[in-house]
Amino acid sequence: MSKTKRRAYDDSYLNYGFTCMIKSGIEVPQCVLCMKVLTNDSMKPHQLKPHLRNKHAEHMDKSKAFFEAKERELKRAKLDSTGSFYIQAQAITEASYTLSYRITRDKKPHTIGETLVKPCLLKCTKIILGDTAAQKIADVFLSDSTVKSRIDDMSADIKRQRDIEEEFLFCSPLTETTTDADVMNLVSDFFSKEHLDWGKLIGVCTDGAPAMLGCHAGFAQLVKEKNPLVVEGFHQCLAYLVDILGSINEVNTKMQGRDRNVLNVTYRINAFKDKLKLWVERLATGNVRVSFPVLHSLVDKKAPSASLLTDIKHHLNSLIAEFERYFLKLDPRTEQLMSLTRDPFRRNAHEIPEQLQKFLELTNNSALKDDFKGLSIEHFWVQAST
Known part of the structure; x- marks a missing residue:
């Protein structure tokens, strides 16, 4: 398969008002008057001259020295972060990222940017603001490959923001016994020595050994005594999500498959809405035994924290409202x-x-x-x- 021929820039093209810039590793012509960038295929005198004639007719008879001066101005503008060129280029890039995000968020094909969004923007801008403003819109890149590249960039940026660094904190031997109290004393001594705050601890991960686990004993319970939110704030919330998502998934599964019709689907939806309302009533007494078995097994005989009960109630009421909105009451x-x-x-x-x-x-x-x-x-x- 033959490679695509790339055209090289010639200094004589400056007579038509075009300098050269590198885009994606390829030389492309750029107008020194309006900063319009053409494709590499346009690197021909008979394609560059029409641009000067149609867009900048008043400069058709200008000398090469005039265009050389304009070229120097353009290069200075590119280096000046406060200049209009830099600011405009930054705005064009931001617009490309914003539109790419909206296209992906609304689950539209990436090709819609170039085939529908950009043409509509150009048409509307030209009608309302004129050709000059429309030309700026034309510089916004929205090809399918560009949209994908923008999304990849934003995804990578989010990952960088959420990176979790795992570092080795300390290692110390248990010289005699290895009970939960021994482990706790060792960790507590380290926290005290290094002036670490137990209140900033958000979770505990252990190897599952008997000395590490347990609702009434074990290292995890001793840590909970230092900071109750370690278990109650995080693990209980996670346990509730396991319960409620399991219940929703169960309803969803029962509404699928063979021999499903509007009759049995309707009664399953109504039954689940009634369950949600009943669960809200039970929360008033802290009763989660039947409604949320995983959460109940975690807290054992103790009630969940008051803040968690409030959050659960709010979430259940939101679910009820959403089900009522989506599944309207029958007349x-x-x-x-x-x-x-x-x-x-x-x-x-x-x-x-x-x-x-x-x-x-x-x-x-x-x-x-x-x-x-x-x-x-x-x-x-x-x-x-x-």
């Missing part, structure tokens, strides 16, 4: 229709609305009544409709 007519669909043979004639009188024929069909007992709701209604 009476729909509820009646669903009740008839669930079991059409348990309704008296006077309970059936006038517009649903055709159900009367079905409720008096003994053959269908026998079929109803042995078929799923889906198969029954398929058979009843034939």
Whole structure:
């Protein structure tokens, strides 16, 4: 496969108002008057001259010395961080990052930046602000590769901000016994010697040995006595998330698969909403035994911290509000229709609305009544409709 031919810059191109700049390792022409950057393929006199004629007609007859002066001004502007060129380039780059972020956040294909977003921006800017402002928008790079590059840069920056450095703090032998108290005394002596604050400790990770664990004894419990938030603030919150996400996942799983219909999905959603409300009521007494078993096993006989109970209550109320918003309450007519669909043979004639009188024929069909007992709701209604 042949390589793409790259054109080289020639000093004579300055007669047309173009200097040279390096972009992604490739020489490209840049206008010294408007700072417009063209592609490497445009590095030809018959493509550079039209730009001067169409965009800067008033400078068509200027000498090369004029363009050399403009070239020097452009180079100085690039080096001046307070100059208009630097500020404009910085604004263009920031706009590219902002639009790339929005494209990715809204889960749109990266190609939409160049095929839809940028053309719309150019059209609107030209109509409202004119050609000069539109030219600035044209300099914003939004190709699919650019969008990907911007997202990679932002992702790497976030990772750098959240880096966790793991460093070895100290190592000291236990010369005699290795009980939880021995370990605690050793660590406490080190904390005191180095003036470390127990209040800044946020978590404890151990090897699972008996001397390290336990709700009433063990090194972890002794650390908790130094700073109750180590366990109560972090581990209890984590335990609650395990419980609530497990419950949501269970409901979600039960609404999927074969033989699922609007009837059984509706009653599962309503049942879960009722559970959430019940759990909020139980929090008033600190009761989490049934509602949140993982959290209960962690706190044992003690109630969770008051701040955690407040956070849990707030979260549950937010879940209830979200479920109520997403799954609207059914109107009476729909509820009646669903009740008839669930079991059409348990309704008296006077309970059936006038517009649903055709159900009367079905409720008096003994053959269908026998079929109803042995078929799923889906198969029954398929058979009843034939």
